[in-house]
Every structure is written in structure tokens, then in C-alpha cells.
Amino acid sequence: MNSISLPIFGQGSQPPEEDGVELDYLQMPQEMATYRMPQVSAELNAADLAQAKTALRQLEQNLAAFPSVSEAIDLTRLNQPNRQFINELLGEGEVSLICSGRQDIRIQESVLAGVWRLQQLDGRQQIVADTVEVGIIPQHAVQSAFNGAAGQIDTHWTALPEGVMNAPPLLAELNAKIAEYRPGGEAHIINLSLLPQTEQDLAFLEQRLGRGPVTILSRGYGNCRITATGTRFVWWVRYFNSQDTLILNTLEVSDVPSVACASPEDIADSHERLQEILKVYS
Template identity: 45%
Template structure:
């Protein structure tokens, strides 16, 4: 069913294939878990108001995700398999954020370059529409003081989504309280910050499963299913 849905779906388009696993027998679920494995991207989505949040884990097949939510009693309220560039719970939570004024007057005294950056972000956030290309501010290239960093962080706040993409190093992606504004930080294998950016976009490219990887995953899953059938 999942592969059939993937064949007719373009990553990032509405209507991603999505299947609940809650009613799957325990033995079949264990076999599925072993077959799917784990990939390099994970995410946490906070729900607030004491409601358990979502845990998202990419499988070994890029673009195929496990999406789970605790029931608060040690079990799972939701257990979903979804195929897309990123699960809908992540996208929807980030787009709901809109709880901050991007006003340089809110910055503390002592900042130097943060007001100009905040004005730039306010301009691009005002024109933000889902699906538009990202506007990227590279803070690593700017003479940003600790006070600038602290002031900008305080105004933008912390949003509901945190994403970790692991590879040769780590890319840590976090939504802010401002709709469409993300903090995207790259760390090397020694956990040293090597690139610090802010992106105005619906979802940073570093978090998405690429379309070519999605197609490759579909082909690999077809090979796996064929192998399992031959092994029966």
C-alpha cells in the first residue's frame, strides 16, 4: 500500500501516503521495524498545553518516516508511516507559529548588528508564502557579538519544531516563534559550529528528503519486497 501511494505522489505535494500501524500485529510490526531501520533525520514537535508531542524518525529509506506520539502512559497514541519530503505534523506545526513581533525596539541595549538583521528578517517574513525560495542570512559572515546573538535569539524565541540531520556532522534546525523563520546551524564531527544561518522559508532544504532520494527509496523498497517474497 505504501509503495503504491509513493508511486503516485510527488514529495512536497499535498496528499502524502500515510498509514497507521497501531492495529498491526506485534510480530509483523517487529519485522517491519527491522526492515525499515533508521535514517539520519529525526525531529521533535512540541504540542504544548501538557499534550504529548510528536516524535519523527526517518527510516533507512529516505522520505519514508515513522511518526509517533506518546499516550502519556508509556504507550503510543499514534504510530504512523508516512512518505514525503517531511511529515505533515512538522510542516503544520511550524506554519502555525506567529507569536512574535520582529521589532528592533525589543532588542536589548548593547547590540550592534542585530537591528539591521531583524529589519531584514521582518521584510522577508512579511512577504513569506509557503513554497517560495528561501531567503538565507549567514550570520557566520557577519561581525555578530555575543550580545547580538543573545538579543536576536530572545526576540525570535523558540518554536515547536526541532530537527536533527546527522551525516558527517550535525545540522540542527529549529523553528522560531516567527512564522517561516528557522535557525539552521551546521556542526562538524567535533561538534564545532561551522555555519550559523537563519532561513525564511516554509521548511529548510537541509531537513527535506530530496526527490531523487525518494525515488531511490521506492526502488529499494521494491527490491526488498521482492527479496522477502522469494525468501518465503
């Protein structure tokens, strides 16, 4: 059999350019989050897990009932073995949220997409409430994201800071989109990465938009960091690759950016997975 010679491409494969510029490529992400069947500690005694199994059977019913809204499942009074069982079975999924306020709420999506663990913390960061709910996104995050937020961006100024050139038209565009946006409507996205923005422009936008109480991290193919601004319906969404390099910077007018949300198909899949899990540990 004759060998076949194929051309080789990539960094270092081509002769150097006359001007000394070398061929270079953006580092591609190396990891992606995937589903893994939960691993539960072998020493857990199944006879002692009645509380956890009751909670999981209710969770299975809530998943089956979606999109109907179901009451959150309270885990606060579970004893240590039952809490450990729930912790290991639900695990940690791709999306995490922090809702700041009088009492912080820490929210973690489980390995079952659309199943959310909400833990309320006191001033000493101790858990005082622990619940599980099913949904596209936890309702507490939606309700608290823009609680007390400004309805419009303040566009009154006597003089712009030095270096600010392109931010003012974006603020006017955002104000127009905020005024016409209705909950559940189509998101409006401004891609800052494609626009000529100076560092002063970005700082001015951040100062005028303010900062809200909700921060979201979505880990999938790289990371997406989302913050609610201090202006109603406006989110700052930044995408990073696995090297923590900013690759996309956007402002979004929406209820919650879709990258943080589970889909109805995700929830249906989670229902099937939980049924499989319950068969193993029943």
C-alpha cells in the same frame, strides 16, 4: 626504477615559524551516513507477517504515486512480531524531528529517504499512534512549526542591552523578508558566521525571535540542528562537524530548510529499493 621524491605538506611538515605560530588545520569530519540494506532478524516467521507485508505493499504503492498525496499507513494495531519486522526493515535514516505540543510527535526518517515514521506520545511518553507516510517532509511538521507564531518580530525597545550592536539591522531585514515570503517561495538565508556578531547579539536575536515547537536533527556529513523560531517562517540552522564544532550558523526564511527535506529523486530511489526488499521477504 628511480624513486620519486615528493614534497610533504601538512601539520609538522614545515619548519617552525619565527614568531612561534604553528600550522594548524580544522579537523575534518570522519563519518558520513550511507544507505545499508536492512537486516531483519532470522527468527521472524514469515507466515506470521501478513500485517507487516500488507503495510509494506501499501507503502510501495504510496511511493509509486508520489507526488500525489497518499493516506498515512496506520501501524498502531500491529502485533509485536509484525512491529519488530517493520522496525528492523525501515530502520533509522538521517533526519529526526520532535514536534512539541499537547501531545508530542516523534518523527524519524527511515533508511528509505522520504519515508517517515510518526509516533504520537502521551504524557508518560508512551506511543498512542504510529503511522508511516511518504513525502518531502511530514506535513505535520510543516503545519505545526509556526502554529501560533508571531507574524513579525517585535522591534520596539527603549534601549538595547549592553553589547548588542549588529542584531537590530538583521531583525529589520528578517521582517522585510517575512512580509514578502509566500509558502513554496525561495528561501532567504542570513549567514551569521560571516557577520560580526557578539554573544550578546546572538542572545538578543534568539530572545526576539522566540522558540517554536519543532526541532530537527539532520545527520549526514556531520550534523545539522534546526529549530523553528517563534516567528513565522524563520528557522535557526546550525551546522556542526563530526567533532561537534559549530562550522556554520544561519537564519533561514522558508517553509522548511532544504537540508531536512527529501528530494523527488530520493523518493523515486526509495521506491526502487523497497521493491528490491519486498522481493527478498515476499
